[in-house]
Amino acid sequence: MAETVKNLAMAKAINESLRRALETDPKVLIMGEDVGKLGGVFRVTDGLQKDFGESRVIDTPLAESGIVGTAIGLALRGYRPVVEIQFDGFVFPAYDQIVTQLAKMHARSLGKVKLPVVVRIPYGGGIGAVEHHSESPEALFAHVAGLKVVSPSNASDAYWMMQQAIQSDDPVIYFEPKRRYWDKAEVSTEAIPGPLHKASVVRDGTDLTLAAYGPMVKLCQEVADAAAEEGKSLEVLDLRSVSPLDFDTIQASVEKTRRLVVVHEAPVFFGSGAEIAARITERCFYHLEAPVLRVGGYHAPYPPARLEEEYLPGLDRVLDAVDRALAY
Amino acid sequence: MAETVKNLAMAKAINESLRRALETDPKVLIMGEDVGKLGGVFRVTDGLQKDFGESRVIDTPLAESGIVGTAIGLALRGYRPVVEIQFDGFVFPAYDQIVTQLAKMHARSLGKVKLPVVVRIPYGGGIGAVEHHSESPEALFAHVAGLKVVSPSNASDAYWMMQQAIQSDDPVIYFEPKRRYWDKAEVSTEAIPGPLHKASVVRDGTDLTLAAYGPMVKLCQEVADAAAEEGKSLEVLDLRSVSPLDFDTIQASVEKTRRLVVVHEAPVFFGSGAEIAARITERCFYHLEAPVLRVGGYHAPYPPARLEEEYLPGLDRVLDAVDRALAY
Amino acid sequence: MTVESTAARTPRRSAGSKAGTAGAKAAGTTGTKRTTRTTAKKGTAAQQGADPELVQLLTPEGERVKNADYDQYVDGVTPEELRGLYRDMVLTRRFDAEATALQRQGELGLWASLLGQEAAQIGSGRALRDDDYVFPTYREHGVAWCRGVDPTNLLGMFRGVNNGGWDPNSNNFQLYTIVIGSQTLHATGYAMGIAKDGADSAVIAYFGDGASSQGDVAESFTFSAVYNAPVVFFCQNNQWAISEPTEKQTRVPLYQRAQGFGFPGVRVDGNDVLACLAVTKWALERARAGEGPTLVEAYTYRMGAHTTSDDPTRYRHDDERAAWEAKDPILRLRRYLETSNHANEGFFAELEAESEALGKRVREAVRAMPDPDHFAIFENAYADGHALVDEERAQFAAYQASFADVEGGH
Amino acid sequence: MTVESTAARTPRRSAGSKAGTAGAKAAGTTGTKRTTRTTAKKGTAAQQGADPELVQLLTPEGERVKNADYDQYVDGVTPEELRGLYRDMVLTRRFDAEATALQRQGELGLWASLLGQEAAQIGSGRALRDDDYVFPTYREHGVAWCRGVDPTNLLGMFRGVNNGGWDPNSNNFQLYTIVIGSQTLHATGYAMGIAKDGADSAVIAYFGDGASSQGDVAESFTFSAVYNAPVVFFCQNNQWAISEPTEKQTRVPLYQRAQGFGFPGVRVDGNDVLACLAVTKWALERARAGEGPTLVEAYTYRMGAHTTSDDPTRYRHDDERAAWEAKDPILRLRRYLETSNHANEGFFAELEAESEALGKRVREAVRAMPDPDHFAIFENAYADGHALVDEERAQFAAYQASFADVEGGH
Ligand SMILES: Cc1ncc(C[n+]2csc(CCOP(=O)(O)OP(=O)(O)O)c2C)c(N)n1
Numbered sequence A, B: 001m002a003e004t005v006k007n008l009a010m011a012k013a014i015n016e017s018l019r020r021a022l023e024t025d026p027k028v029l030i031m032g033e034d035v036g037k038l039g040g041v042f043r044v045t046d047g048l049q050k051d052f053g054e055s056r057v058i059d060t061p062l063a064e065s066g067i068v069g070t071a072i073g074l075a076l077r078g079y080r081p082v083v084e085i086q087f088d089g090f091v092f093p094a095y096d097q098i099v100t101q102l103a104k105m106h107a108r109s110l111g112k113v114k115l116p117v118v119v120r121i122p123y124g125g126g127i128g129a130v131e132h133h134s135e136s137p138e139a140l141f142a143h144v145a146g147l148k149v150v151s152p153s154n155a156s157d158a159y160w161m162m163q164q165a166i167q168s169d170d171p172v173i174y175f176e177p178k179r180r181y182w183d184k185a186e187v188s189t190e191a192i193p194g195p196l197h198k199a200s201v202v203r204d205g206t207d208l209t210l211a212a213y214g215p216m217v218k219l220c221q222e223v224a225d226a227a228a229e230e231g232k233s234l235e236v237l238d239l240r241s242v243s244p245l246d247f248d249t250i251q252a253s254v255e256k257t258r259r260l261v262v263v264h265e266a267p268v269f270f271g272s273g274a275e276i277a278a279r280i281t282e283r284c285f286y287h288l289e290a291p292v293l294r295v296g297g298y299h300a301p302y303p304p305a306r307l308e309e310e311y312l313p314g315l316d317r318v319l320d321a322v323d324r325a326l327a328y
Numbered sequence C, D: 001m002t003v004e005s006t007a008a009r010t011p012r013r014s015a016g017s018k019a020g021t022a023g024a025k026a027a028g029t030t031g032t033k034r035t036t037r038t039t040a041k042k043g044t045a046a047q048q049g050a051d052p053e054l055v056q057l058l059t060p061e062g063e064r065v066k067n068a069d070y071d072q073y074v075d076g077v078t079p080e081e082l083r084g085l086y087r088d089m090v091l092t093r094r095f096d097a098e099a100t101a102l103q104r105q106g107e108l109g110l111w112a113s114l115l116g117q118e119a120a121q122i123g124s125g126r127a128l129r130d131d132d133y134v135f136p137t138y139r140e141h142g143v144a145w146c147r148g149v150d151p152t153n154l155l156g157m158f159r160g161v162n163n164g165g166w167d168p169n170s171n172n173f174q175l176y177t178i179v180i181g182s183q184t185l186h187a188t189g190y191a192m193g194i195a196k197d198g199a200d201s202a203v204i205a206y207f208g209d210g211a212s213s214q215g216d217v218a219e220s221f222t223f224s225a226v227y228n229a230p231v232v233f234f235c236q237n238n239q240w241a242i243s244e245p246t247e248k249q250t251r252v253p254l255y256q257r258a259q260g261f262g263f264p265g266v267r268v269d270g271n272d273v274l275a276c277l278a279v280t281k282w283a284l285e286r287a288r289a290g291e292g293p294t295l296v297e298a299y300t301y302r303m304g305a306h307t308t309s310d311d312p313t314r315y316r317h318d319d320e321r322a323a324w325e326a327k328d329p330i331l332r333l334r335r336y337l338e339t340s341n342h343a344n345e346g347f348f349a350e351l352e353a354e355s356e357a358l359g360k361r362v363r364e365a366v367r368a369m370p371d372p373d374h375f376a377i378f379e380n381a382y383a384d385g386h387a388l389v390d391e392e393r394a395q396f397a398a399y400q401a402s403f404a405d406v407e408g409g410h
């Protein structure tokens, strides 16, 4: 690694992180549909098969359960597979292998077996795609013990969190916010990253805390900008990890601001916001001046592209929630 | 139906409800593994194939995705399949068909297609079973729009909620609390039931509300008995439906008692209690004297049978939560 | 806009009773024989174009070749019907090209072109009766055409105004299914229902070479065989699943997959509309006669990109495409029509004009397609309603109204 | 308690290089031929016991019959090894009976008996090398025995003290997998890893007739064929999946499933330990020689209930069981040992005593098995820890301590 700081789009940052893992650990494998010559439909694995060969960057048959199931077998043999699910809506054929085998085998074996498998899932909406290409199913994985669930919001985190996910001896579901794939940021290939599951305060504020992860962090920063113009000081947290959730960091922020709004693309009902609201209310009962409010998707299937702007949390809807919270 | 009131175990009540549906609607089908001659591993479909034939009570190949997927096709042809998943932990091979097809086809077709499919899932622990036979995955279905999720707590509800689930034009995931299968209750075959998704107040109280569904309702009633001996008056709600949740009934109760403890077997993290806590806190912010507390499973795979008593919410753990809530 | 249906459509007979035909039974035996060869060698026949097992009635040069097993299924095809098949293919291709253009112009978000697969789709589509039911994947624009589905309806989901814009029951053509393989189980269940009803309709399920790897497809084979369901599995092996060639899904020809599940499989020249018509008719008759499922592998080629988002230059060579151009399904039928004097210049000229008109109408219809009302988000999530949806709809309405107020107030 | 291993075990060779053997190649061809017959007729061969394709080396009467293809795989088996196979089967059956009894006595919550399947399991299990890897389902007590897994370890999950009580890597024997079919994909992935490593080990995946319907099993066939993975799929067709006979899963013999995926399938008499040994050895050699996967269908019978929770009188007749009793795997090897003078009275008497001792030791070990510590709930949920688990563990500890306080206070 000659250069230590590069300005990279998130997709490219993940690509470089995968490349580094392939270089440094001969046990790392890349598996998935179209990850080889094509480099994946988002080009996240671009050039890797060319440089590391078909034995390490593996185009698989079109069968998600097969992909995850064989990745488990490869992990049992000592490999560290990084599996790509082409889109969020296509992870469900693999759901059984993920929640029943990948998540539980370590415990089932009383710790004898480790499954260091990373499941990469491009997720979320906002790119005008057809059905099943815009979903945010993270809650369906966070509820399941044995899995870790993370989602970077920027290229630098994407790079480092992938390094950490691959090094983790636990299975990690790595949600990539596809509408941020093309957003660029400085990525240092030598920075020493913080812990994988630690939230970060990306903007300090005093009046209210906005908590988000993945694609919604950028939106929350824009909300904070807009609110600042109206004289409101919002703190913005990038949660980075959905399981575990870094409640300590949220709690510290809420004890200061006394108000919390959680934002995610996934439906609100049984979503991450519910868990955060429940636990933070428990932890900060006497600090909260307002109930924790949630902004997210509605309880309806993800709509066709021409409606997604209305369906997804946007600047106005988050500001509206901020106003409602501040009105208490 | 000569007799109008019978004393039935829950398993038998469901059996009679299925029988009634088969009798009254020629489009109703029963499908699943071992539902025929064996009558299901819990005998819930006992005798039905003998009386209605193999064309209506169908032993299927051992493939859950196939069972739900073909049930969808049968529903498209005008049938009303009632599908049995043998145990909670075996629903995941069918998860894709359930969340992507069964849940969304009505919306996808702009309302042209209806899928009146009932998916019966014996769930929950407490019966000393081996792995995968004691799970409570209801949150993984409630998060998904397009599905309705219910769970009866007693034989009478089991009978009537099954009638209503079969009559519903929406897919219904019907969770049967297997450790209550053998509990008996009076079942009137002529009672006019309330709405399927309405919670019921099964015990009036003034100091705190306990909300539960399925297997935990009986426990909460026992908790209320024990608390009464200590002079505490607990109100007990049987939620009956997990999606939709009857927030109005919970809200009314909490506005009176000002304290709420939610109890379920499923892991607390991202469980039903989170959604209830978040929304009730929003609705009752100025009424609540204490944070909504949750009692449920830990964030760990369901343990082997000899540990389940420690894992599952029991009398003492719920009482402990009640005490903590009352201490605010 | 109505659909200009060509081939004679048989009357709807979904309530009819089941009746085997001698022809179907004979063919059934043939089909069984047809599946007996086994190859356990790796990566040979799967890639070969000139498989000796390939059913072909029209050569790429447009010559009609005899086939003892399948001729009977097309012997009655009149010159008019032949011209109809040609017209179907030409108009389908024109529609497809128009959609691709509309995507480039930004009117559609995406398009999945069927270019090259017209014969497989029109041949099989025209083998169906009205009371049969079709379960497509997302590329069956030619089959939709045969079913009388308004082609502009197909564009809704690619434009992003809906997730499927037609009533499946109007034309017995289910909505496009994007999650690969799922619909084969729906097709099987539907066929089980037909059998329960004692009807003699049949079902056809379309899927791709890539889809053959999905567990759901295998399960549909198992269920249909065990219940002897009247379903035809029609696999368009277009050689590619996005960037992956068929060798990444199987090491023997796909039609052989069926025999291990206990029903016949046959490989047909997917660029030969007559052969596709004949083989599908045979398979449908088997289904109607109570002989259960059949797998048809239509050996064809995806001439274009996977979708408009795809760049095939990254993974395949132009010469492969060039080789397949010589086997073009439309060209070969045209040659046959010309050499057999079944069509004259006037026919082709008229069709050219009709084709242009179709393109124009599709263009106009798409441009006029309105965006859905915002409240459509909440419609049809449930058939019987859901308290939370009602609550969220009301909040959404209030929220929307607050802007109207603000705007009104200004 | 150590396991009294019988048959000679070959040295561990996982780092060895891949080398084809002439014998394996010849057999490979044979196996291919073996899979060529196709049956599209419904429900015939699937039920037949006396299938002409059934590989058998020992008749039910204990007569050794010649087999040109498979004799070579058992020609070198010594009388001592034969006695070893017999001993394995007898002790496995004794262990199994003991476990059933322990369940009746309340020491186990459940037991899944292998009664009747001893030959399939011991024959295939003894074909393995130490460096091979086994992916069982939940009934492979005989295979576990061959692998040297302490039988009492198998009882932990049935007693409810753990979900699998051994280290899979100690004996290359994966934990029991309850969710049907899942392990076939793990086996395939593991085999892919062996191939990547350039080792010449092989993998064997066990599953049942019911499991053959699961999509995961079909996907494992696809993956193993496409990657040419060194895996043997060993299907014990014991005629029943709980209450469902094999006709509910397939309408042709299961071994035929393989050919449509491009690899050979063979049906072996699952009650003939010699045949199972020979066929599995052949399949393993194919795998080692780089010839890819094989499907072995061991045609056998579940003599007992599905598990101790099951009541087979509800769905099957006693005469079926009686017919299979005549084909008992242990009885036929005993007859052969006796007529061929490979074993004397002393051997059988000694084995009887050993068998009793085994039963006693299992009984004692189970009764002594302690309940797990309460905190085991939180152990091993994660390898690297998880903040929430730590928090919940601490709360649990405090909660438990509060009782101690109360009790201490009294
Ligand atoms: C379950 C699932 N996984 C992945 C995808 C993404 N995807 C869309 S089309 C496609 C390839 C399909 O290939 P094939 O079945 O041959 O059909 P074709 O596109 O060639 O018509 C893939 C991988 C999907 N739609 N569904």
Ligand SMILES: Cc1ncc(C[n+]2csc(CCOP(=O)(O)OP(=O)(O)O)c2C)c(N)n1
Binding pocket: B033, B062, B064, B086, B090, B093, D139, D178, D179, D180, D207, D208, D209, D210, D211, D212, D238, D240, D241, D242, D302, D306
């Ligand atoms: C996915 C899944 N579905 C259902 C079950 C319940 N179940 C346990 S064993 C069994 C039958 C298995 O039959 P087979 O594969 O023939 O194996 P056998 O028990 O005969 O050895 C069933 C349905 C399960 N364990 N997993």
Ligand SMILES: [Mg+2]
Binding pocket: C208, C209, C210, C236, C237, C238, C239, C240, C241, C242
């Ligand atoms: Mg294809």
Ligand SMILES: [Mg+2]
Binding pocket: D208, D209, D210, D236, D237, D238, D239, D240, D241, D242
């Ligand atoms: Mg079986």
